[in-house]
Amino acid sequence: MKLIISIFGLFLSSCLLAQTKDCWPSFRGGQQLQGVTADRLPAQPRLLWTFQAEDDIKASPVVCNGILVVGSVNGCLYGVNMEGKQLWSLQTENAIEAPALIFEATVFVGNMDGTLLALDLYTGRELWSYQTDNQIMGAPNWWIQGSEARVIVGSYDYSLHCLDAKTGKLKWKYESDNYINSAAAIISDKAVFGGCDGFLHIINMPTGMLEKKVDVATYIAGSAAVEGNKAYVGDYDGRLSCIDIATGELDWQFEGPEYNLPFIASPSLQGNRIVIGSRDKNIYCIDKRTGELIWRHRSGSRIDASSVIAGGKVLAVNMRGDVEILSLEDGTVMWSYELGVPISATPACASGRFFIGGSDGKFYCFGDQLKTGN
Numbered sequence: 026m027k028l029i030i031s032i033f034g035l036f037l038s039s040c041l042l043a044q045t046k047d048c049w050p051s052f053r054g055g056q057q058l059q060g061v062t063a064d065r066l067p068a069q070p071r072l073l074w075t076f077q078a079e080d081d082i083k084a085s086p087v088v089c090n091g092i093l094v095v096g097s098v099n100g101c102l103y104g105v106n107m108e109g110k111q112l113w114s115l116q117t118e119n120a121i122e123a124p125a126l127i128f129e130a131t132v133f134v135g136n137m138d139g140t141l142l143a144l145d146l147y148t149g150r151e152l153w154s155y156q157t158d159n160q161i162m163g164a165p166n167w168w169i170q171g172s173e174a175r176v177i178v179g180s181y182d183y184s185l186h187c188l189d190a191k192t193g194k195l196k197w198k199y200e201s202d203n204y205i206n207s208a209a210a211i212i213s214d215k216a217v218f219g220g221c222d223g224f225l226h227i228i229n230m231p232t233g234m235l236e237k238k239v240d241v242a243t244y245i246a247g248s249a250a251v252e253g254n255k256a257y258v259g260d261y262d263g264r265l266s267c268i269d270i271a272t273g274e275l276d277w278q279f280e281g282p283e284y285n286l287p288f289i290a291s292p293s294l295q296g297n298r299i300v301i302g303s304r305d306k307n308i309y310c311i312d313k314r315t316g317e318l319i320w321r322h323r324s325g326s327r328i329d330a331s332s333v334i335a336g337g338k339v340l341a342v343n344m345r346g347d348v349e350i351l352s353l354e355d356g357t358v359m360w361s362y363e364l365g366v367p368i369s370a371t372p373a374c375a376s377g378r379f380f381i382g383g384s385d386g387k388f389y390c391f392g393d394q395l396k397t398g399n
Contacts, residue, residue, distance in 0.1 A: 049373040052085035052124035052164045053291060053331065056211040057251045060293030060300075061334045062374045066350055070360060070391040073378070074109035082382030084134075085124035085164070085330070085371040092146055093373070094132050095382055096121025102134055102142075104149050107376065109390060113149030117142065124164040124208075124371070126176070128190065133176050135161025141178055141186070143193060153193035158182035163248065164208040168216075168230050175230070177216055179205030185218065185226075187233055197233030201226060207248040207291070210256070217256050217270065219245025225258060225268055237273040241266055247291040247331070250299075257313075259288025259301055265309075267316060277316030281305055291331040291371075293339070298353060300339050302328030308341055310356060320356040324349065331371040333379070340379060342368040348381065348391075364389065 046064040053060045080099035087094050092112060093105040100117040102125070119138035126133045131152065132144040139157040144150060159181035167190065168175045174190035181204040187196045202222035209218035215236065216228040221244045227237040242260030249258035255276070256268045263285030267276040284305035292301040298319065299311045304327040310319040326345030333340040338359065339351040346364040351357065370382040378392040
């Protein structure tokens with residue numbers, strides 16, 4: 026009976042922590058950083074409301090339990106409800122450019138002085154803080170071992186830090202060979218991330234020990250997406266690589282047919298397709314099995330933000346301020362909107378809406394058109 030209860034408890038816990046249509050808890054949606062949601066995109070989106078922060082927004086927003094969380098360049102973190110009303114704010118000591126993580130009603134966020142903060146989602150009250158030795162640019166991620174939850178975050182101190190989620194106590198620290206600009210993906214008992222040392226690192230989560238280190242490129246600025254035993258990661262040399270996590274072998278590499286400009290954005294995965302935007306102004310859709318190009322869309326400006334896949338649609342933004350919904354099937358533009366300000370933050374999707382932060386310090390909410398009739 027105790028075994029049955031224990032198994033049921035683990036099952037229930039995993040269900041409660043799963044990404045849902047109403048929750049986008051990390052900047053890529055879930056632990057594996059796949060950039061996909063079960064939520065729908067609005068059929069005919071319109072701008073529902075804006076929220077004005079005090080400075081530029083470079084950090085990608087996250088949303089859970091009806092609360093949107095986003096940081097700004099002036100170091101202020103905001104909690105905003107689904108109607109665009111501020112619930113709370115917290116002023117930190119330096120700029121926030123890293124996306125936050127919402128996990129078990131706690132917000133985890135790092136800033137440019139290297140502080141990782143844990144806050145109550147509903148009040149913004151600080152629970153604990155942890156100091157790294159350099160700035161934090163990537164989002165935290167979470168992992169559970171038995172009854173213990175852990176949070177991991179990379180820093181420009183070259184290290185991936187693993188902390189007890191409840192207390193902020195350091196469990197282990199893994200040192201790479203250069204800055205860590207991205208988030209680490211979690212799959213099974215492994216953390217997978219790239220860094221400015223050009224390697225993809227595969228780390229054992231219980232121990233913090235290196236399992237594999239794969240030479241990929243000069244720099245890896247974006248986060249890897251993982252699925253099964255594969256990791257997909259773009260690099261500064263303009264290549265997208267598929268790497269076998271178990272063997273450390275390179276399965277294939279894709280390069281743009283015309284340019285070799287950096288992939289700053291992270292890839293999105295659905296079915297047999299990968300979607301990723303480049304600084305060469307193109308959005309590419311690539312066959313996940315072979316690395317062959319399926320289609321590309323010329324967006325008109327360089328792309329630093331990652332795309333989001335919802336059903337058969339792709340939500341993408343660029344540095345000119347264009348917001349587009351494309352067909353996943355063939356890249357056809359289904360809807361577009363001009364914000365007119367640079368967008369470097371990945372959108373968040375929840376509850377049939379999507380949320381975008383701009384360099385004008387505004388936070389934009391898009392949803393369905395209001396219905397009209399008799």
